[in-house]
Amino acid sequence: MTDTQVGKLIAVRGELLFLIIDLITVFIWYMGGIFVINNLIKLGILVAFVNYILYIYGPLQTFERFFRDIPEALVSAERILELLEDKPKILNKENAKKPNMLDEIKFVNVTFGYEPGFPVLKNISFTIKPKEKVAIVGKNGAGKTTIAKLLLRFYDVNDGEILIGNINIKDIDLTYLREKISYLSQEPEIFNNTIRYNISYGNQNVNEIEIIRVCKIVNIHDDIVKLPFAYDTPAGEGGSKLSEGQRQKISIARNLIKNPDIFIFDELTSNIDSKSREQIFSSILNISKDKTLIYISHNLSEVLNMDRVIVVEDGRIIEEGKPDELIKKKGKFYELFKNQIENMEKIENINQKSELVNLNIIKDKNIIIEPTNRPSRVNVIYNGTKYENLMPKLLFPISNPKFVGFYDDNFNEIFLLEDYTILDENSKKILENAIKYNSIIYKIEKIKKINIEGGSILLNALMNNKELEIKIISPENLFIFEDKILFIDENDNLYQIILKDLDKRSLKELNKIV
Numbered sequence: 001m002t003d004t005q006v007g008k009l010i011a012v013r014g015e016l017l018f019l020i021i022d023l024i025t026v027f028i029w030y031m032g033g034i035f036v037i038n039n040l041i042k043l044g045i046l047v048a049f050v051n052y053i054l055y056i057y058g059p060l061q062t063f064e065r066f067f068r069d070i071p072e073a074l075v076s077a078e079r080i081l082e083l084l085e086d087k088p089k090i091l092n093k094e095n096a097k098k099p100n101m102l103d104e105i106k107f108v109n110v111t112f113g114y115e116p117g118f119p120v121l122k123n124i125s126f127t128i129k130p131k132e133k134v135a136i137v138g139k140n141g142a143g144k145t146t147i148a149k150l151l152l153r154f155y156d157v158n159d160g161e162i163l164i165g166n167i168n169i170k171d172i173d174l175t176y177l178r179e180k181i182s183y184l185s186q187e188p189e190i191f192n193n194t195i196r197y198n199i200s201y202g203n204q205n206v207n208e209i210e211i212i213r214v215c216k217i218v219n220i221h222d223d224i225v226k227l228p229f230a231y232d233t234p235a236g237e238g239g240s241k242l243s244e245g246q247r248q249k250i251s252i253a254r255n256l257i258k259n260p261d262i263f264i265f266d267e268l269t270s271n272i273d274s275k276s277r278e279q280i281f282s283s284i285l286n287i288s289k290d291k292t293l294i295y296i297s298h299n300l301s302e303v304l305n306m307d308r309v310i311v312v313e314d315g316r317i318i319e320e321g322k323p324d325e326l327i328k329k330k331g332k333f334y335e336l337f338k339n340q341i342e343n344m345e346k347i348e349n350i351n352q353k354s355e356l357v358n359l360n361i362i363k364d365k366n367i368i369i370e371p372t373n374r375p376s377r378v379n380v381i382y383n384g385t386k387y388e389n390l391m392p393k394l395l396f397p398i399s400n401p402k403f404v405g406f407y408d409d410n411f412n413e414i415f416l417l418e419d420y421t422i423l424d425e426n427s428k429k430i431l432e433n434a435i436k437y438n439s440i441i442y443k444i445e446k447i448k449k450i451n452i453e454g455g456s457i458l459l460n461a462l463m464n465n466k467e468l469e470i471k472i473i474s475p476e477n478l479f480i481f482e483d484k485i486l487f488i489d490e491n492d493n494l495y496q497i498i499l500k501d502l503d504k505r506s507l508k509e510l511n512k513i514v
């Protein structure tokens, strides 16, 4: 039995006790009344008797409350003990500062261990200049990730201090600190929600254009637009519907959208194909041009692109310098990368060409849509030019079904149209028709029955006069709007229910889930 169950039982027993006492009191008044009428006792004695019973009543009430509150008191005591046992919390100081973060980062004699008596970083000191690109290298377990975590203040140092622009990070506003430092961890976190949600996580007000821009920077936009619901496609549990490289690209995109001053990249996964890796790496160099970059890596050719290298071994800094100088020196760095250095024919700088991200956004309504002989394609006339046979596709079919992308037959993006509903009636109609072919959304006509089983929803519905059973695996795949409901079934099909078209019975069933 749980504490709350015990509490409830005691409470019920208490309630019963009072009912019995109340009944006894009524009984005494009744019998006493008869006795008084028949002159067997005096009225005063009866009143005194009832008063005595009420005297007992009071303490009993306290007694009952005491027992009822025991479980709660136990839980509170447990919490207090927990608090006492806990290590000091990372606290945000009152009047914490928000300094310029594009300033010098300094570790001064920093010592830190996760467990008392076992230091992981031992008296470490180093400085990173504003906008400098620094690689941190070293064997597994050397302490590289720990350095990153301390800079983000996931832990406080045991000794020494960490300064940004000569301000101790303990004096910097914690939220601000973590906003201004973007950290791509070794294990990117992907939430069981749409790709859009995953990219804008922590910045829910970013708009579609910003989302697309960062996804183009990390080279994942083209992959996303090919998915059935483009940016509104669910990523699956832990990102299970994405490849490891895609997961990492999405978490890089999430970091970019924050527009931080300091980037920390902790090890790009080795499970990305070399072309993607090169793409990601060159976009990292691009976007961090005017930022400070801390790059933790085991990849020589990437490390060679940094201004400086810090070599960590067993929690200490054992070598520091420009990468080419360290190779010539044949010291610890050389030893660490020996295999890769020997296999390298020539030291090659990764292609740093800065491809400007090109977004062709149309915001005005001076665009004319014409039909073609292919129902899924349209011609677009804009700025005096005619673009033929373009495929329109909703890039945010659930979260913003007004936003359309136009693609040629090779899936090259020609335009992004922010809001197609502002177009003239005729263009709008033609466009909607073609969209239907490219972003198929099934329309539910009637709902016969809805069953909720565990976390999933079973829907017995009518579509094109055919009955079908639809399974929605989690309420997260259900999107409720004012005038319609959209949902994704277990096979990733997208459905919509237009509320004004539903009969009363269907609406009543729908009430079970809305």
Ligand SMILES: Nc1ncnc2c1ncn2[C@@H]1O[C@H](COP(=O)(O)OP(=O)(O)OP(=O)(O)O)[C@@H](O)[C@H]1O
Binding pocket: 114, 115, 120, 138, 139, 140, 141, 142, 143, 144, 145, 146, 147
């Ligand atoms: N949360 C933790 N609790 C206790 N010990 C930890 C924790 N995280 C790391 N350590 C220990 O701290 C040491 C340094 O770990 P760290 O993650 O900083 O290494 P690293 O240099 O990033 O290694 P890798 O190249 O494998 O990522 C290791 O010995 C590790 O076992």
Ligand SMILES: [Mg+2]
Binding pocket: 144, 145, 146, 186, 266
């Ligand atoms: Mg690490």
